[in-house]
Amino acid sequence: MKFEGTATYVATADLQLAVNAAVILQRPLLVKGEPGTGKTLLAEELAQAFGARLITWHIKSTTKAQQGLYEYDAVSRLRDSQLGMEKVHDVANYIRKGKLWEAFEAEERVVLLIDEIDKADIEFPNDLLQELDRMEFHVYETGETIRARHRPIILITSNNEKELPDAFLRRCFFHYIAFPDQETLKRIVDVHFPGISQSLVNEALEIFFDIRKVPSLKKKPSTSELVDWLKLLMADEIGEAVLRERDPRKAIPPLAGALVKSEQDVQLLERLAFMTRRGRH
Structure with a gap:
């Protein structure tokens, strides 16, 4: 299946080529452009066109890459241990799954949107390199490895607020949405x-x-x-x-x-x- 836009989204020929190239190469599609040019909406329409579920990870200035994988709530576990609760013996009860984990364990291929990646710290993209390359990550607290059942279609948007690392750019297929004529x-x-x-x-x-x-x-x-x-x-x-x-x-x-x-x-x-x-x- 190829992306050709939808009834509610006008995709230029260049954008269609970029989306389909990224899908074929199985690389994240990095989309830049002025705010308001439809970068985030593209992910919604892409999911609709492919009949896939959309998982959205909105990035903020305080977002850390680890949050996309999982978070370990050590504070809650310590509190529960002080209260003598039984569930404290299973560390998995204190692992909160992130958006990448959700995308990796999906029963079908999904569209994963990493929205406004340039809002995060400069090290944020580099911290995701291995996970996006190998489509897997290790959960140290439980000793398990989470592997993608189906490689998600990954769309990454940027408003160009800061430069992204070269190592990260090399792993993406890039497209700039020029302002429409x-x-x-x-x-x-x-x-x-x-x-x-x-x-x-x-x-x-x-x-x-x-x-x-x-x-x-x-x-x-x-x-x-x-x-x-x-x-x-x-x-x-x-x-x-x-x-x-x-x-x-x-x-x-x-x-x-x-x-x-x-x-x-x-x-x-x-x-x-x-x-x-x-x-x-």
């Missing part, structure tokens, strides 16, 4: 809003790309924010005529809070509007 965005919009007025979409996209082109913008609006904005425009019945008649002297378009997400960027657009007004006098 206008035609691809139209296809994405059509998936979310079948039957939407194309003239509204055209006017909205013109404004959207104008904002993205503003120099020094702290955060450019993303695909997901465009979808949110269009949803609001339709809910408030703001048609293409309103967008078409936009006054360049005004700071931001209607409901732009869905697109512009920082005070710094709002002030930047307001300064540009002020300069436009002065230039017309």
